[in-house]
Amino acid sequence: MTMKKNLIDFIDISKSYDGNLVLDEFNLYVRENEFVTLLGPSGCGKTTTLRLLGGFETPDTGKILFDSVDITNLPANERKLNTVFQKYSLFPHMSIAENIAFGLKISKKSKQYIEDKIKYALKLVNLDGFEHRSVDSLSGGQQQRIAIARAIVNEPKVLLLDEPLGALDLKLRQNMQYELMRLKEELGITFLYVTHDQEEALTMSDTIVVMNQGYIQQIGTPEMIYNEPENAFVADFIGHSNIIDGTMIEDKLVEILGVKMACVDEGFGKMTPVDVVIRPEDVELVKPEDGYLTGEVTSLIFKGVHYELDVMANGYEWLVHTTQYVPVGTQVGIRVIPFNIQIMHKPESSDEKAVEIDE
Ligand SMILES: Nc1ncnc2c1ncn2[C@@H]1O[C@H](COP(=O)(O)OP(=O)(O)OP(=O)(O)O)[C@@H](O)[C@H]1O
Ligand SMILES: [Mg+2]
Incomplete structure (x- = not known):
């Protein structure tokens, strides 16, 4: 088996808010084309980890490498990452098509390219024909899917997804899980994914990171986490x-x-x-x-x-x-x-x- 190289390295990252330690000497690497899921109870630091990687927060100590380059102080818009936030933040004054095209327009893609991409992305998230709808007219689950469509049309090297399927019903959720896994295979995207749902984590991930109170409890394949939990916390949380x-x-x-x-x-x-x-x-x-x-x-x-x-x-x-x-x-x-x-x-x-x- 060829070893894929590390695409992302979190090295000794600590972060506090108002004197509360949220991440404590956090160390994690993510390899190219790996699907890594952060799993853990509310407040354990999952979103904070994504925000640090996305460039929306700076760590108190430690550094973050991307492709072996230190990006700790690089502004968010210069990182080759796309984020779908926990609170899906679509631009309310733009149509669905404009929302999806936003990143493509900035990178000056042709009109035809953009139109094709919008069609492709809407089909992918099962919302064909929604181009001209307004954000307000969509349900929570539909907005969530548009947020995913908006992120994937940019074909980012890495997708950061923070509970992207939380508002969807079971059937849609399973369809979207399948589509995301297909994107990983077809486009070679690397995923750092956050979910509360252990079944989703076990289904989709190459690697699961179980966190509690800012500490990593265990890192492993779904099988390892499920069959050989390292401690009682992991065993209880997973099963x-x-x-x-x-x-x-x-x-x-x-x-x-x-x-x-x-x-x-x-x-x-x-x-x-x-x-x-x-x-x-x-x-x-x-x-x-x-x-x-x-x-x-x-x-x-x-x-x-x-x-x-x-x-x-x-x-x-x-x-x-x-x-x-x-x-x-x-x-x-x-x-x-x-x-x-x-x-x-x-x-x-x-x-x-x-x-x-x-x-
Ligand atoms: N900007 C902020 N100011 C103060 N405290 C914050 C801030 N952002 C996060 N925190 C605190 O840091 C801790 C970790 O928050 P984080 O959002 O990373 O948790 P999470 O694991 O994503 O939880 P959830 O599953 O509920 O989304 C929480 O106690 C939270 O209240
Ligand atoms: Mg969160």
């Missing part, structure tokens, strides 16, 4: 997992909720406090007498493909996904195969720093 205090008795044996269970992990030492993560889809419901623990179903919600259940067992409310219908009040046993029990070191403190990732 709404069961995260239970446990004690590693010895290699391959852990105790949770007063019950010893076989697992596959080794090297935690003896009698070590750990976090034990078990995904809802990995909890097996069996007859009470066959379970490692027994409990009672306390809630049941139909989710379309599966049921989501709460099961109170040994003082812990287990989240369970199953295709079985198990009514509230049923006594059940719980089993988990060793492979599906994930053992994690406890964070040293609740605001543990970024986990270092070696590639």
